Amino acid sequence: MSELTEGDLFRGLITIAAPIVAGNVLQSGLELVDLFFVGRLGSEAIAGVAMSTSIVMVLMTIIIGIVTANTAFVSRYYGAKNYDMVAKGVSHTLILGLVFSILLSVVGILYAEDMLLLLGAEPNVALLGASYLTVLFTGSVTLVELWVINSSFQSCGDATTPMLLVVLANILNIALDPLLIFGYGVVPACGVAGAAYATIISRSVAFAIAFALLLSGRSPIPFSFRTKFEFSLAWRLIRVAVPNSVQSGLRSVTFLAMMAIVAVFGTAALSAYGIVGRLELVALMPGFGIATATAVIVGQNLGAKKPERAEAGVRLSALMNSGFMALMGAIFYLAAPAIVEVFDPSGASTEIGVSYMQTVAPFYVFLAVAIILGFALNGAGDTKKPMYATLFSMVLFQVPLACILPGLLGIGIAGVWLAVICGMILQMGMLFAMYRHGGWKSTVI
Template sequence: MPSQTSPATPTFSGIWSIIKRSIRGEDIDLTHGSLRTAIILLAIPMMLEMAMESVFALVDLYFVGHLEHSSYAIQTVGLTESVLAVLYSLAIGLSMATTAVVARRIGEKKPIDASRAGGQAIFVALILNSIVSIFGIIYAKEILLLMGASEESARHGERFTQIMMGSSVFIMLLFLINGIFRGAGNAAIAMKSLVVANAINIILCPLLINGIGPVEGLGLTGAAIATSIGRGTGVIYQLYHLSNGKHIIRIYLKYLKPRWYEIIALCKIAGPAVLQFVIASCSWIFLAQLVAVTGADEGSAGYQTALRLMMFFMLPAWGLSNAAATLVGQNLGAGLLERAEKAVFKTARYNALYMLIVTAISFACADLLVSFFSNDQEVRKVAKEAIYIMSTAYVLYGIGMVLINAFNGAGDTQTPTWINLVGFWLLQIPLAHILARHFEMGPTGVFMAIPIAESCITVAGIILFRKGNWKSVKV
C-alpha cells in the first residue's frame, strides 16, 4: 500500500517546492502519497481563492466608506451582500455537489464522466440564476427596505443592488466552475480566476466610484459596475481553461445539453447542499435585519463592517476546509476509507491552528482594522464590539467548517443540512431575538448568539462524523 504520511520531516527547500507546485497548478492524484503534501497542495490555492472572494466586499466597503453619507453606503453594501448570500448559498451548494461528483469520478479514473457532470452543473446554474437575477432587478428597493434599511438608504442603494443582482450570474459561475476544478484536484486554476477578477475590480473601483480628471465618479453605482466587470473577467478566464484541453477536465458545448438522469442525480446531492447554505444565509439575513432595527443605521453599518472583516479571515479557513472535501471525494472513489478519514482529522488540525492565529489578530488589531473602513466613531465602536465577541469561538468555527465540507465531499449533504437547521434556526435565531429584544441587549445580544450557536454546531458535527455513516454514501 502506498505511504500515507511523509517518512521524514520536510526540508525548507522541500516545502518551498510544494508551495510552488500548489501555485503553479497541476492535476493531482490525491489517492496516494503524503496526506500532508496533498493538503498543502490543495489548501494554499484554496485559501487564497477564498481570500480573493472576500476582497471584493472589502474593496467596495473601503471606497464607499469614504463617500459622503458613508453610513448609507456601507449599510447598502452590507445588506446587499447579505441578500446575495442567498445566491451564494445556491452557488456554493451546487458547487459542493459538483465537487463531490467530479472528485468521485476522478477517484474512479473516469475523467470524461467527471467533465460531463461539470457541464450538467453549469446548465443547472444558468437556469437557476436567471430567476434570481430578474427578481433582484425588479424588487431591489423593496429588498433593501425589507432588510431593515431606512428609506434614505434604500433610495441611495437601489441602483447598486440592481446591478449586483443583475450580474449575479458571474457569482454563480465563479463558484461553480471553481468547484469543478477543485473536484479534479486543480485548485490553482480556481485561485487564479479570483486573482484576475480582483485585479480588475481593484483597478476599476476607485476610477468608477470617485472619477478621474473631468470624468465624474458614479459613487455607489460605480462600485457595483467595477465588481461585476471584475467577476465577469474571472469567468472568462475559467471558461478558457475549461475548454483548452490542457487539463484533466475538458467541457465541450455538447456537455451542456441537458441529460435529465444526470441532472436528477446531481440535484439529489445539490438540493440538501443548497438548503444547508440557504438555512445559514437566511439566519445571517435575520441577524442583519435584527441589528438594523435595534441598532439604527450606525449599528447596522458597524455590524456589516465587522462581518466583512470576519469573512475576510473566515473564507480562507473555508478554503482550507475545501481540501477535506476533495480528499474525501477522491479517496472514497478509490475505496480508501481510512485515508479519507485521516485527511479530515489532519485538515481540521491545520484549520484550528489558522483560526487561533486569526483570533489573536482580531483581539490585537480590531481598532486598526475597523479604522480602514469607516470614519464614523459610532460605527467603529459597534464594529469593534462585534469583532471581540464573534472571535471568541473562531477555533471551533474552523473545525466545524472542515467537518461540514467532509460530509459534503462524501456526498452526504443531508447531515450538515440538519445540523444547520437545528443550529441556526432553532438556536441562533431564537437566542439572538431573546437577547436583543427580551433582555434589551440590542446588537450586543445578536453578536453573542453567533459564537454560542457556531460552537454547538461544531460539537454536533464531531459527534456525527465519528459515527461514520458518511463512508457508505453512494454518488
C-alpha cells in the same frame, strides 16, 4: 496537479489548499477594498452594501448547492478515474447554473429595493443598496459560471488555475473600483453602483478566459459541447444540491435575521455589523480554502475506495484550521479598535464593532472545526446532515436567542453577540456527532 489519493497526505492537502487559500484571501481582500472605497461615501452607503450582500447570499443559495454537488460529483469520479463522468458532471452543472442564475437575476432586479425595505433599511439606505444590487444581478450569470468552472478545476486537483483567474479578476476590480465609484474624466461617478460594475466587468473577463481554457483541451476535464444532456444525471446532481442549498439558505436567512435584529439598535450598529461581517469573512477565507481542499480529498478518496485516508485528511484539516482561527481570534481581540476605524474613519461604528470582535473572536476555534466537518460531509455527498445542523443551531436556536438575550440579561446588543457564540458551539457539536457516526463513508452519488 496533486494526486490526493496516494502519497504524503499533508503535502497533497497543502498543494491543493494553498492556491485555494490564496485565491480566497485575495477575494476577501477585494471585498475589503470595496468596503474601503464605499466607506468614503458614508455609513449609509456601508449599510446599504452590507444589507445588499446579505440578500445576494440568500438568493445565491441554489447556486451554492449546485456548486457543492459539482464538487462532490467531480471529485468522486475523478478519484475513480472515470473521466467521462467528470466531463458530464461539469457540463450538466454549467447548464443548471445558467438556468438558475437567470431566474435569480430576474428576482433580484425586480425586487431589490423592496427586499431591503423589508429588512428594515431606512429609505436612503435601501435606495443606495438597490443601486448596487441591480447591477450585480444583471451580470450574475458570469459570476456563477466562473464559480462552477473554478470548482471543477479544484475538484480535479488543479487549484492553481482558479487562483490565477482570481488574481486577474481582483487586479481589474481594484483598478476599476475608484474609477467607477468616484468617476474620473469622461467616466461618470456611479457611487455604490460603481463597486458592482467593477465586480461584474472583472469577473466577466475571468470567465471568458476560464471557459476558453475548458474548451482548449489543456484542462483535466475533457469538456465538449457535444455532451448529451441527461435528465437523470441532472436529477442526481440536484438531489445532492438541494440539501446544501437549503443549508446555505438557512445560514443566509439567519444572517438576514441577525441583520434585522441589529438594525433595531440603529444605523451605526448596522454599519458596524457590516464591517465586522466583512472582516470575519476575510478571517474565515483561509479556512474555507482548507475546507474546500478537504471536500476534494474526501470525494476523491471515497471514489478510490480509501475512506480511512479521507478520515485522516479531515483530522489534519481540522487541526490546521483550528490553529489558524485561534491566531486570528487573538489578533481581532487585541487590535479590534484600530481595525474597525480603518473602514469607518468617522468612528461611528467603532464601539459596537469592537464589542462584537472582542466578544466573539475568542470562540473562533469552534467555528473552525464546524467548517471543516461541514465541508467534509458535503464532499462525501452527504449534504443532509449539515443542513440539519444549520437548521437547529442557527435558525431554531441562535436567532430566537438573539431576540431574547438583549432584554432578558439587560446587556443590549452584547446579548446578540452571546447568541452568535452559543449557535457556533451547538453547530460544531452537532456536526461532530454526525461525522463520528460514519454514515458519510457509504453515501452514493
